[in-house]
Amino acid sequence: MLIFGIPLQLLSTQILLGLINGAFYAILSLGLAIIFGLLNIVNFAHGAFYMMGAFGALLMLDHFAMNYWLALLVVPLTIGLLGCVIERLILRRIYDLDHLYGMILTFGMGLVIVGLFRNQYGATGLPYSMPAALQGGYNLGFMFLPASRAFVILASVAVCLVTWLVIEKTRLGSWLRAATEKPELTEAFGINVPLLITLTYGFGVALAGFAGVLAAPIYSVNPMMGSDLIIVVFAVVVIGGMGSISGAILTGFMLGLVEGVTKVFWPQASTTVIFVIMAIVLLIRPAGLFGKQA
């Protein structure tokens, strides 16, 4: 069966791959958006935390024989905790400065983390053996759906949905939204905003760590895996606008999809298509698709 002269199987496979990329864009840009909302910091180290998530899963398996499912819980928690410590010790010192300083500071932090991992594990990729439950897949008639890939999409949709629900529908989320809008006033109501900030940073980087664990079985685990990805995620964030949580999630999946489709019709352009879309969005809607116009 052909669609626009392209075999359906090829098209659907690329769409699936695109959706998986989109899943990572969504989780990472969600984390960036939450952190930026409260801390006003563009967390350049986000890619490094994602990489740490993947390495975390690998190391847990090698040293403690921890299975994938447990790692999916333990590794993000550990990384989140590390994030809280970093926020308390380092980031807290620069909140009264221009936002640019936060970006440069976290850029430096990312360099240090990636450098340490490169010293320890070299620059080549390490394999993570696929958990048994994710081997095999389903034959959908028009394509073969590997279980591991289906799981990545399901897990990321679930995490994004839960995060959105927590922020939009719970008491904790309402504090968070209040603190994002008016931190001083929120504090006057007796809410511990500094603690909220610490937890937000921890949660944001924990999301990156979670994405890293998800990535471990399907991509090769190497110290540089987050460095290029995070720049594409920046473009995703600019396209979506950092104003809305659901916007970040939707934009992430959408752009992954666009990338996948581009790969079918014009493979060479697939790495640049997101940046081209960013250029168009800057021209017609500078604040981003879901951003508030300044």
Add this chain to the structure above:
Amino acid sequence: MTTQPEITAAGLPGMSASHRNLFLLLLAIVAVAPFLAYPLLVIKVLCFGLFALSLNLMLGNLGLLSFGHAAYFGLSSYAAAHAAKVWGFTPEFALGFAVLVAVVTGAVFGALCVRRQGIYFAMVTLAFAQMIYFFSLQAPFTGGEDGIQNVPRGALFGLFSLQSDMALYALVAVVFFVAVLALYRITWSPFGQVLRAIRDNEPRAISLGYRVDRYKWTVFVLAAGFAGLAGGLKAISFQLASLTDVYWGMSGEVVLMVMIGGMATFFGPLIGALLVIWMQNELAAFGAWVTIVQGLVFMACILVFRKGLLGTIADRLGLKV
């Protein structure tokens, strides 16, 4: 932030006595350096010094941080290398072509980038630079992972061979010095004053009738052009243009140079370039330690040393640099 020089009777900023002395000092250093150190190493410092100054033209005066400045540096080094090697251009035309490529690219991307401010500007410049990186990775004329190697240095105007390192050094030093003077002139021109007015209070500059976006765009193009000149010089001098020059790591490095030197100073980025290259040389044998140390220096610059080396010294001595 940036200090103001004395205003001359004509009402235009002129070069103060202390700045004139600094330029004489710089001239003396540039003249003596190749006899004290390996000329190619000094050339590297001059190229990166010019690159860092071009970034700071935008950052220091407008407060806009381009996190993708390597795009113009790298693309131009490809342009110069291709022109010299494939088309057989003489060095001066290869350099001219390099600057042209940077200016045209800067004009296109600049028009898009100035539509966002602050932190978004940094992200957008970075994203476009990554686009140019991916383009360079695939384009047929860049040589992919190998880059363009064995670029001929050629003969200046077709007459003076640049084969010897000293002849090459003479060319680089002259181009460098003229470019630094031009950057200085731009910084302290009425145009530069408007830039600082925009940086300090953009709504007021708009209400005074300045077309702010046009000023930002012009600076973007100028900064890209000077970065392109630096990239072209680097490609001709080291006979190589490679993906390293367009990668985000390079963009980060040049930001580091500016931060170390002090972004509120004119001359600071030169010192930053010197220190970063010295650091790379010292740590070259230790693999990823270069990255780690650079990251730590970045963090130190932000946490404890925000004025940079020259900025701090100048503050202590009450100097304006």
